[in-house]
Amino acid sequence: VWLARAGRVAVLGVYAAWYVTDPPRNDRDWAEEYAIPADAWRDGDVVHVRHVRNFRYRSESDYIPAWYDATYDLKQLERVDLVTSYWAGDAIAHVFLSFGFADGKHLAISIETRRQARFPYSTLAGFFHHYELFFVTADERDLIGVRTDTRGERVYLYRLNITPAVRERLFLSYVGAIHDIIAHPVWYNTLTDNCTTGILARAGARLRYRLDWRVILSGHTAAMAYDMDLLGPYDPARYPDFNALHAASRIIRPPGAVIDADYSNEIRATLPPPEGPPAR
Structure with missing residues (x-):
């Protein structure tokens, strides 16, 4: 019996030693959609982003890779949208943000696993040192469009009700993280550093969200944001509760779109407009 226990302790010790000494890396053979990371930096009131991803999808596996460089004026940052995308049931969704500017530009940023070319995606592997963390920094036509039009997922879009100062701080926190990760890669972790925790930490909900079960069941992230008064403001007469708002916030693409x-502009045309004074 003691030999069996000693063996288990030894195995756990070896695993623990590997876990704390195994470094994340940027020099692996990545799947094509994760092969070229973005870079971003601030110059006064202008943010420069290199390698904004803008793939064109014929199907999920057949696409035309493309990237472009762009600049974004912080003085024109006027909205941040929370996007949730469901591909199966209601419990799990992919969650990300899109930043909108008064000049019509949008930049979508998604915290994802950086998958290697030789491995299929595995939810279980996200709990361990298997995926580096990656910021997909993309045109909405790519990051949202592949979900609404190519994969046929159920996609919802909500306006975040945050002050201009928080809006700018949120955007710049992503800019800094996108730049830092090029030289200092980090591990993705399904529990502690995933698409949902990365958003909420940057939005200023640090203490409240960590005790909420909806952090893990990401399909309920928007409901959690609603309870934290982070959505809208929406007309309470038209949307008296989250269920009403949720039903109205689904992006519906017409046949042949x-x-x-x-x-x-098209995906927002039929969504609930925020009403009333925004957060100040």
């Missing part, structure tokens, strides 16, 4: 230059 194509992803074109007006995609960002």
Whole structure:
């Protein structure tokens, strides 16, 4: 019996030693959609982003890779949208943000696992040192469009009700993280550093969200944000509770729709407009 116990202790010791000494890396053979990371930096009131991803999808596995460089004026940052995308049931969703500017530009940023070319995606592997963390920094036509038009997922979009100062701080926190991760890669962890925790930590909900079960069941992230008064403000007469708002916030693409230059305006045309004074 003692030999069996000693063996288990030894195995756990070896695993623990590997876990704390195994470094994340940027020099692996990545899947094509994660092969080229973005870089971002601030110059006064202007943010420069290199390698904004803008793939064109014929199908999930057949696409035309493309990237472009862009600049974004912090003085024109006027909205931040929370996007949740469901591919199965209601418990799990992918959650990310899109930043909108008064000049019509949008930049979507998604915290994801950086998958290697030789491995399929595994939810279980996200609990261990298997995926580096990656910021997919993309055009909405890519990051949202692949979900609404190519994969046919259920996609919802909500306006975040945060002050201009928090809005700017949130955006710049992503800018800093995107830049830092190029030289200092980090591990993705499904429990402690995932798409939901990364957003909420940056939005200033640090202490409240960590005790909420909806951090793990990411399909309920928008409901959690609603309870924290982070959505809207929406007309309470039209949307008296989260269920009403949720039903109205789904992006519905008409038959035969194509992803074109007006995609960002088209997906918002039928969504609930925020009403009343924003957060100050």
